[in-house]
Amino acid sequence: MKKILVIFFLSTAVLFAQTEDEKAIRSFYxxxxTQGKAYDWLNHLSNQIGGRLSGSVQAEQAVRYTRIQLDSLGLDRVWLQSVMVPKWVRGTPEFAYIETRPGITSNVPITALGGSVSTPVGGIKAKVIEVQGIEDLAVKGRDQIEGKIVFYNRPMxxxxxSTFQSYSGCVDQRYSGAAEAAKFGAVGVIVRSMNLRLDDYPHTGSMSYGETPVNERIPAAAISTNGAELLSTTLKLNPEINFYFKQNCKQLDDVESFNVVGEIRGSTYPGEIILVGGHLDSWDLGDGSHDDGAGCVQSMEVLRLFKVTGYKPKRTIRVVLFMNEENGLRGGNAYADAAKRKREQHVFxxxxxxxxxxxRGFSFDCDQANFQQVxxxxxxxxxxxxxxFIQGGSGADIGPLKTDELxxxxxxxxxxxxxxxxxxxxxTFEHVNKRELELGAATMTSLVYLFDKYGTVKPEKIKGR
Amino acid sequence: MKKILVIFFLSTAVLFAQTEDEKAIRSFYxxxxTQGKAYDWLNHLSNQIGGRLSGSVQAEQAVRYTRIQLDSLGLDRVWLQSVMVPKWVRGTPEFAYIETRPGITSNVPITALGGSVSTPVGGIKAKVIEVQGIEDLAVKGRDQIEGKIVFYNRPMxxxxxSTFQSYSGCVDQRYSGAAEAAKFGAVGVIVRSMNLRLDDYPHTGSMSYGETPVNERIPAAAISTNGAELLSTTLKLNPEINFYFKQNCKQLDDVESFNVVGEIRGSTYPGEIILVGGHLDSWDLGDGSHDDGAGCVQSMEVLRLFKVTGYKPKRTIRVVLFMNEENGLRGGNAYADAAKRKREQHVFxxxxxxxxxxxRGFSFDCDQANFQQVxxxxxxxxxxxxxxFIQGGSGADIGPLKTDELxxxxxxxxxxxxxxxxxxxxxTFEHVNKRELELGAATMTSLVYLFDKYGTVKPEKIKGR
Structure with a gap:
């Protein structure tokens, strides 16, 4: 009976409180x-600046632009946080073909994977062995792999x-495929693009050589899904065909870049920080509108929506535009290191x-008590x-901040x-819908508002129950 | 206590039943x-046939094509249901401009509303009065309206x-704007396109002259949202500007067309019909991929998914591709009339x-007992x-079937x-995503499966409780 009473009082409290929350959330949407800025900001990032690979001129332009925009919002503080980032450059356009007989070739669209070494100046031409994943390498063995190009073709x-689940089930081919194939004497790696659709776009992305010594590293490229289908079909007809590819990307020395940070200082608990963010860098092929221009401008919009609706947060609301999520996570790591050093208390x-x-919702990485509150x-x-509202991952950049209390x-x-x-x-920009982008920003603002207003459930509170 | 026991047994039954249902639904998705046909069908309807306005050659090609496709599915019966439809033709492209001073003009994109009369051969040039809706006409009065073009500019x-709610809040301007403006002596009507975005596409759609005598009917066109903004701004600078437009659409005599129907006969209750459908006609400007090619191919896919997964329905599952939803609803009405005449029992x-x-879900037009089951x-x-899962409207074509039991x-x-x-x-076709289309078809199939398996809650059962 006592339990029921508690529930009753809680429900009543929630009912009364909701009127105010409902109004606040309505005002954010x-x-x-009706007066969103996210789409305009994204237009500039995408169409005036473009792809923003770490260390590029465009990445630095994006730092400057977003800093100026945050400066214009009347926040309590805006600053840049210095971070050294890797600088990988693609070089001249990649080129590849399938050679069915000497001189009889079909070009196929490829793109170097981020972090890959170049091919020799004349490119690589070799026979191809198709596998359905890294596990397949041991089955085929060095006999069948040595001197060949390994073609990873497991589709999403x-x-x-959830297409992210499909992605998780395939991306090891892209990330570790070259390092693993090198162990069996492969001379290069071609990976089916992480794309559910059949089309002609190759999709890049980060890869790692792991512990592979520098002189044993082999070049790796992604092939479009249509290209992968063609290559696979051709191999079925004749396993002895050759594949040629050429790329001249390279890894230069690290350069300085920045996370862009701005905050509204909390009125009551300024020491409790709520962070909202995305990553400012992107791959170089498109203009990074969805990945992750959208997340950056939505995060900026959260603070702007508080300003324009007149909501004064109790806790400190901080926007962070992280640098180098795509090929290094240096920004996320540097931010977390600094936070630890400064003993900053992040709560959400x-x-x-x-x-x-x-x-559609949120995924939460937190304890049960906090998930219940959500x-x-x-x-x-x-x-x-x-x-x-599910339990699961959150985001790569904020991952390094993880503690039991956050x-x-x-x-x-x-x-x-x-x-x-x-x-x-x-x-690219034309594939982002203005309303969809704005709904995302309002949804994020609403969740930040609730965490600001009600706080998180602290471990000591949980123990005290 | 009795109540609790009933709930307990019900839950157990549901728990056991769900395993089978979960499996069936997984198999549909x-x-x-992985082997959907909806996207291929839509490709043909959109790219080989195109816009399918009632009475057009394309509408007849679509009838023939979908009938052949249904024939190939091994259904128990496929047939055409004859229906007389209106035939309205657009004629040569419309043309419009704003004239700020004699000879100084800016062209603006317009499109005749479906059902509109043409302008005189030389077009109409007149002063413009902007209103925010039909209610505004009485406020302005005949003095300000007579001899002018009424410009309806209330945005969504x-x-x-829900953008459909925004649409409902505006579409009276398009549907009844001309009939109402004619009562005040207007000579033509320009309506802001039903579009939330600012762009250069004028959006057509049906309109009605209601009781307006033939000789008092005035031409009506939609203007793109950018065009509407320009016209409104120009009017603010100078209310005396002229607007010119010319269109030579016309209404011809009714012609014969068809609903396309196919069915799988129910194994246990063949007399209980479950209908799934969309409309085969579309407007003529694009290729009608979203409206409503998508709905047609998804509905066809429901029956095909039952076939390929081996599910044998207990009730009769009927797909209906309705003709003339856009400008007459003749197909929907004819189907309902025939069903009544034949005393067919539609349950869902x-x-x-x-x-x-x-x-994202479904909207249900049904009683409380059935909504609870859903x-x-x-x-x-x-x-x-x-x-x-909400209570609300369903679809225009199936509306005429409405009874208490359905x-x-x-x-x-x-x-x-x-x-x-x-x-x-x-x-157009490139704006339809294959997976999104397929997920819709699987979702529809799953709901049809559940209604087939469990039936609806009949009124006599409700009374008997």
């Missing part, structure tokens, strides 16, 4: 949809509803790095068709179209 | 995502999360006519991120991008 699983961190599509907020999000979260937009564009030439 | 409300009808975007199925849809439903896809394309030149 209204402002985002189309039956998974939210990242948007899954595209600027219609928001679930109690679900009815507030229902009118905005935000239904998905609640981490990631925005979860609709994922169906994300990998059509991810890391490819067609990750 | 798997088949749709961007703060509504589902329409997909809200675009081929990621499915809500008990929600957990089965959660893994597919189908969360929205459960009507409409698929509810994500609505954010729908009105970017609706009735405009850019409602």
């Amino acid at each position: 209204d402002a985002a949809l 699983d189309p039956t998974l509803i 961190a939210l990242e948007s790095d899954a595209g600027g599509f219609t928001p 679930q109690s907020w679900k009815p507030l999000f229902e009118p905005y068709l935000i239904h998905q 609640v981490l979260a990631g925005l979860r937009p609709d994922s169906q179209r994300y990998f059509d564009h991810h890391h490819a030439e067609n990750d | 798997d088949a749709a995502l 409300d961007p703060t509504l999360i 009808a589902l329409e997909s006519d809200a675009g081929g975007f990621t499915p 809500q008990s199925w929600k957990p089965l849809f959660e893994p597919y991120l189908i969360h929205q 459960v009507l439903a409409g698929l509810r896809p994500d609505s954010q991008r729908y009105f970017d394309h609706h009735h405009a030149e850019n409602d």
